[in-house]
Amino acid sequence: MLRKLAYPLFFLLLFPPLQGAAETTPYRDELKESATRLRLPDDRYWHVLLHYKRGLFGTESLVDDRKFFLSPDGKHDPSAELDAAIDGLFADGEEEQTIPRCRFPARYDWLIRRLTVDLTKLPEVSCPTLEKQRQRIDAKSASLIFASGHMNAPASMFGHTFLRFDSSYESPLLSYAVNYAAQIDRRDNGLVYAVKGIFGLYPGYFSILPYYDKVKEYGNMDQRDLWEYRLNLTEEEVQRMVLHVLELQGLYSDYFFFKENCSYDLLFVLEIGAPTATLTDRFRRFTIPIDTVKAVRAEGLISDPVFRPSQARKIRHIASSMDEADIGRARSVLDNTVAPREILAVDIPGAAKGAILDLASEAVQLRYAEGQYTKEEYLRRFLTVLSARSTIPAAESVLTPIPAPGQPESGHESSRVALAVGIREESPFLEVSGRPAYHDLLDADDGFTPGSQIEFSRATVRYYPDSGRFRLQEWDLVHILSLAGRDDFFRPVSWKFRTGFATKPFPGGSDALVFFLNPGGGMAWDIRPLGLAHVLLETEVNVAGRYRPDYTAGVGLSAGILRQMSRSWKILLEARQIFGVLGDEKRGREFSAVLRQGISLDRHHALFVDVGRTVSPGLHYNEAKFSWNIYF
Amino acid sequence: MKRMLGIVALILIFATTSFAAEMGVARTNTGCGLGTMLFEGSANDSSLLQAFQATTNGTSGAQTFGITSGTSECTQPKKFVQNERLNEFVYANLDTLAKDIAQGRGESVQTLAELMQVAPEKREAFYRNLQTHFAEIFPRENVEYAQVVDTIVQLSS
Numbered sequence: 001m002l003r004k005l006a007y008p009l010f011f012l013l014l015f016p017p018l019q020g021a022a023e024t025t026p027y028r029d030e031l032k033e034s035a036t037r038l039r040l041p042d043d044r045y046w047h048v049l050l051h052y053k054r055g056l057f058g059t060e061s062l063v064d065d066r067k068f069f070l071s072p073d074g075k076h077d078p079s080a081e082l083d084a085a086i087d088g089l090f091a092d093g094e095e096e097q098t099i100p101r102c103r104f105p106a107r108y109d110w111l112i113r114r115l116t117v118d119l120t121k122l123p124e125v126s127c128p129t130l131e132k133q134r135q136r137i138d139a140k141s142a143s144l145i146f147a148s149g150h151m152n153a154p155a156s157m158f159g160h161t162f163l164r165f166d167s168s169y170e171s172p173l174l175s176y177a178v179n180y181a182a183q184i185d186r187r188d189n190g191l192v193y194a195v196k197g198i199f200g201l202y203p204g205y206f207s208i209l210p211y212y213d214k215v216k217e218y219g220n221m222d223q224r225d226l227w228e229y230r231l232n233l234t235e236e237e238v239q240r241m242v243l244h245v246l247e248l249q250g251l252y253s254d255y256f257f258f259k260e261n262c263s264y265d266l267l268f269v270l271e272i273g274a275p276t277a278t279l280t281d282r283f284r285r286f287t288i289p290i291d292t293v294k295a296v297r298a299e300g301l302i303s304d305p306v307f308r309p310s311q312a313r314k315i316r317h318i319a320s321s322m323d324e325a326d327i328g329r330a331r332s333v334l335d336n337t338v339a340p341r342e343i344l345a346v347d348i349p350g351a352a353k354g355a356i357l358d359l360a361s362e363a364v365q366l367r368y369a370e371g372q373y374t375k376e377e378y379l380r381r382f383l384t385v386l387s388a389r390s391t392i393p394a395a396e397s398v399l400t401p402i403p404a405p406g407q408p409e410s411g412h413e414s415s416r417v418a419l420a421v422g423i424r425e426e427s428p429f430l431e432v433s434g435r436p437a438y439h440d441l442l443d444a445d446d447g448f449t450p451g452s453q454i455e456f457s458r459a460t461v462r463y464y465p466d467s468g469r470f471r472l473q474e475w476d477l478v479h480i481l482s483l484a485g486r487d488d489f490f491r492p493v494s495w496k497f498r499t500g501f502a503t504k505p506f507p508g509g510s511d512a513l514v515f516f517l518n519p520g521g522g523m524a525w526d527i528r529p530l531g532l533a534h535v536l537l538e539t540e541v542n543v544a545g546r547y548r549p550d551y552t553a554g555v556g557l558s559a560g561i562l563r564q565m566s567r568s569w570k571i572l573l574e575a576r577q578i579f580g581v582l583g584d585e586k587r588g589r590e591f592s593a594v595l596r597q598g599i600s601l602d603r604h605h606a607l608f609v610d611v612g613r614t615v616s617p618g619l620h621y622n623e624a625k626f627s628w629n630i631y632f
Numbered sequence: 633m634k635r636m637l638g639i640v641a642l643i644l645i646f647a648t649t650s651f652a653a654e655m656g657v658a659r660t661n662t663g664c665g666l667g668t669m670l671f672e673g674s675a676n677d678s679s680l681l682q683a684f685q686a687t688t689n690g691t692s693g694a695q696t697f698g699i700t701s702g703t704s705e706c707t708q709p710k711k712f713v714q715n716e717r718l719n720e721f722v723y724a725n726l727d728t729l730a731k732d733i734a735q736g737r738g739e740s741v742q743t744l745a746e747l748m749q750v751a752p753e754k755r756e757a758f759y760r761n762l763q764t765h766f767a768e769i770f771p772r773e774n775v776e777y778a779q780v781v782d783t784i785v786q787l788s789s
């Protein structure tokens with residue numbers, strides 16, 4: 001009795017009395033009692049709805065915007081928030097945005113179901129804006145979309161995921177895409193950008209845009225392939241996801257580059273639709289987008305994807321079907337030495353003419369996107385090519401389907417440990433190596449960008465049984481390599497960045513741990529049948545007490561060939577010469593040559609065989625190593 | 633002298649390879665005709681910074697709940713074309729549409745057919761019709777989307 005009295009008193013103190021409060025209070029208490037009886041504050045779904053996670057300092061919502069909570073203690077107190085939500089049932093108002101039931105529709109949809117709320121006992125509210133948005137989105141089903149890596153920015157090869165609410169339209173282009181991203185400040189420079197990104201200083205927001213806008217953004221501007229995975233969810237479940245996205249509208253969560261990123265926050269939305277799936281709890285420190293796709297697959301929510309190739313892949317596909325002479329003709333159209341109309345008069349089949357003009361129109365768009373043409377020049381070229389193209393009937397130029405590469409979720413796992421045996425000169429050694437993420441140049445390419453490498457914190461310890469020496473052989477904090485072939489249509493730059501610690505031998509049989517920093521830039525060409533040939537200008541700085549003075553800095557050149565021998569066998573042959581120019585110039589000089597081979601056995605295992613020779617003043621050694629790699 | 637050259641080379645290469653901030657050609661074209669695609673960064677940028685950007689998947693500017701997109705700054709199609717979704721689609725996909733119309737096939741013309749409620753059995757003829765009239769649909773470089781919609785509607789009625 002006392003408790004029953006205490007509640008209304010409490011609310012009288014906090015809020016001005018609502019109209020009809022006298023009648024609604026008993027019902028409100030009844031609902032609160034049943035919420036307690038049903039233990040709703042501890043219900044998993046309530047925690048998904050509010051993005052609650054148990055952390056170091058107790059339960060906390062990962063949403064950082066105060067406006068997301070109805071209770072002032074809502075961020076930390078699921079029970080107080082639920083209490084406030086029940087109070088919110090009895091609120092009405094003039095403005096839709098201030099009515100809790102309109103503002104947080106997914107929350108109330110669940111609460112009303114769980115408490116079997118008698119709606120006739122509540123004030124009548126209508127949410128016309130919400131209804132309009134829902135109708136416009138018109139979600140019947142949903143798809144998880146994975147955007148593969150950028151062909152030339154290895155860090156983007158972590159990929160990106162977003163959702164698509166598939167409407168009753170046949171064309172997926174007309175569906176809406178839901179994306180979670182950090183809102184960055186364009187004025188920030190790269191370093192500020194990285195720091196803010198890593199430490200959660202950018203706010204992350206959900207956005208909804210037509211899917212055709214996302215296709216333009218990823219497929220045409222960034223040249224990233226899209227993979228569309230239909231989710232096995234009912235319309236009702238998908239509708240709940242829509243409501244949740246709408247209630248997150250305009251509210252931010254701190255965006256963390258490594259964990260609470262684009263893919264992680266999307267998992268909450270998926271858990272709204274599939275409450276029995278464990279998704280967010282699988283990711284504790286890092287959320288790699290492709291790993292979220294694997295997790296969603298492991299929960300049985302998706303099957304095989306639909307592949308949507310990027311414009312770059314389309315261009316390469318058209319070119320691969322043409323002979324040299326026709327590619328030359330397309331180039332002449334681009335160089336303005338042949339008018340598009342003149343192609344029509346050439347004595348070749350209609351299909352070949354179509355391919356020449358298609359290649360030309362795609363390339364014109366690409367060059368415009370790269371800023372090589374002014375808008376006027378682009379329009380003139382684009383329309384003259386297309387108007388010539390429009391005279392070739394579709395029936396005459398049959399389009400061959402673009403072959404899809406290996407499905408991204410079928411690729412190797414990102415973490416890797418390796419056990420190795422090897423020999424340096426006369427001394428045998430044993431090695432253990434591990435890296436949390438992500439892809440080595442010699443790892444199998446399925447699902448990754450060929451010619452790229454990005455590894456974080458790969459550490460290797462080595463033991464020489466002969467001498468009993470035990471060494472931290474290498475600790476690569478970051479090792480990124482991007483080898484992107486240049487051709488008639490694409491002119492990317494290849495580059496590398498590597499920094500970390502390594503044990504280097506010094507004359508006289510001793511060794512020392514050295515800090516190194518090694519960036520480089522150059523070019524690569526896909527030379528058939530040789531492989532991907534590359535040349536990079538490199539600089540290297542080494543710091544250690546053993547140098548006289550304490551460091552050495554040098555410049556040099558590296559060149560090599562990467563060849564895919566079969567689907568599961570890769571070879572890298574590389575030579576590198578660095579000349580010391582600053583500090584301990586003599587010790588800075590180093591030549592090395594390596595032959596590396598990677599043989600992938602399945603998604604979880606691979607064998608590597610490396611042989612190499614290193615020469616520096618007063619020192620030279622050969623090394624061979626055989627390693628067993630396990631991906632997990 | 634040789635040493636000086638070496639040092640200069642070292643600094644130059646180091647600076648360009650590790651800290652080169654080649655930000656993309658950030659241009660935001662707005663307009664109602666062809667060539668008004670939105671560009672933020674271009675495909676061939678490559679630098680560590682670009683790499684970081686791509687990973688964070690950042691977007692700048694106001695976050696969009698672009699459930700309805702604006703075509704309001706443009707001339708609107710004639711009165712009898714009151715199909716909001718059609719107008720928005722053509723407005724946002726004009727370049728791709730031009731390409732697909734010229735080829736007589738493609739996802740964007742399929743979408744167009746669906747939005748104009750062209751019966752499935754009549755779609756092949758619809759695509760052919762648009763292709764043969766390419767020059768009328770895109771008569772000049774500065775053609776605006778409203779005119780494209782009007783011409784297409786006229787051609788298929």
